[in-house]
Amino acid sequence: MGSSPAAETQEVGIKDQAHLWNIIYGFADSLVLRCAVEIGIADIIKNNNGSITLAQLSSKLPIPNVNSEHLHRILRYLVHLNILHQETCNGGVDKVYSLKPAGTLLSRDAERSMVPMILGMTQKDFMVPWHFIKEGLENSGKTTAFEIAMGIDIWKYLEDKPDQSQLFNEGMAGETRLLTKTLIEDCRDMFQGLDSLVDIGGGNGTTIMAIYKAFPGIKCTLYDLPHVVANSHEHPNIEKMSGDMFEFVPSAQAILLKMILHDWTDEKCVNILEKCRVAIPKETGKVIIVDVALEERSEHELTKTRLILDIDMLVNTGGRERTADDWGNLLKRAGFRSHKIRPIRAIQSVIEAFP
Numbered sequence: 001m002g003s004s005p006a007a008e009t010q011e012v013g014i015k016d017q018a019h020l021w022n023i024i025y026g027f028a029d030s031l032v033l034r035c036a037v038e039i040g041i042a043d044i045i046k047n048n049n050g051s052i053t054l055a056q057l058s059s060k061l062p063i064p065n066v067n068s069e070h071l072h073r074i075l076r077y078l079v080h081l082n083i084l085h086q087e088t089c090n091g092g093v094d095k096v097y098s099l100k101p102a103g104t105l106l107s108r109d110a111e112r113s114m115v116p117m118i119l120g121m122t123q124k125d126f127m128v129p130w131h132f133i134k135e136g137l138e139n140s141g142k143t144t145a146f147e148i149a150m151g152i153d154i155w156k157y158l159e160d161k162p163d164q165s166q167l168f169n170e171g172m173a174g175e176t177r178l179l180t181k182t183l184i185e186d187c188r189d190m191f192q193g194l195d196s197l198v199d200i201g202g203g204n205g206t207t208i209m210a211i212y213k214a215f216p217g218i219k220c221t222l223y224d225l226p227h228v229v230a231n232s233h234e235h236p237n238i239e240k241m242s243g244d245m246f247e248f249v250p251s252a253q254a255i256l257l258k259m260i261l262h263d264w265t266d267e268k269c270v271n272i273l274e275k276c277r278v279a280i281p282k283e284t285g286k287v288i289i290v291d292v293a294l295e296e297r298s299e300h301e302l303t304k305t306r307l308i309l310d311i312d313m314l315v316n317t318g319g320r321e322r323t324a325d326d327w328g329n330l331l332k333r334a335g336f337r338s339h340k341i342r343p344i345r346a347i348q349s350v351i352e353a354f355p
Contacts, residue, residue, distance in 0.1 A: 034122040042106035051098040112178045117171030129315050145315045154316050173206040180210045186344040191215050196252040200245050201260040205233040249275040258290040263319040273334035277355045292321040293349040
């Protein structure tokens, strides 16, 4: 009586089995991608006038005695992942490979390179916590699967491991370059007329430098933890400040929180937002939040990516991606009188909050 007629009569077919096989081996996508980065496939193709045969690639890899048949299978999978494009030449004898748009992001010197992010997120230490999702569901003193697996939270881990911290910040910077370009192009009106802006948790300064370049009339400040600011880019017209956003937020007309709040619980976000509200002028100030605005039932092509990022936050930081209603409730708790959400050409949206 408890099951529906549809569930009782629904036939399970080969597509359902294949769907689960694809999920079970989802890690294959990540680790084949990592392999492609480690051996430099994208850069080799780029430096070979944009295309390459299997034999040419075999001769250029940083591996002695390459097994060409094994390499062919890796390339075939990368074609399936829409990383590479494959054509045939010499009457179908040779296969020629070139980079698809996503494949260009695997080049180490590409402006929007995702190489640091790929290497960082697929390294062993960052894969282990995913095996502790079940334990992370328990109400215990340790709030994340990462902390259960590694014994410390992700921020302490990065602070204690400078190499990993650098890789993490480089990865975020690569993501930031694309996102910031879109942010500036799609939201010029949001920045025009501002006299000052602080980028909270601004990492190595990629975002604030791009904003200053586009709007040189804005007094720009980078604010992050001391060990992050110490390794940030230098710019003569951008002030650097180090500190803890849970303790203090510098004053400015506008405060930018780009991909920051999704790392934290609602309670900690309210703490940050309250400090931001106090730090901006009541009449002309605003907080600019760049984060995902989830649409849980949407068929939008980016919905799965946004939901994956939410699970990433669950596992690693204890934060979450939020719906429009979640954002409204959060900002109301922090004392903001109004806000508006505007989509941009990105996984994230822009939320402007007014004190």
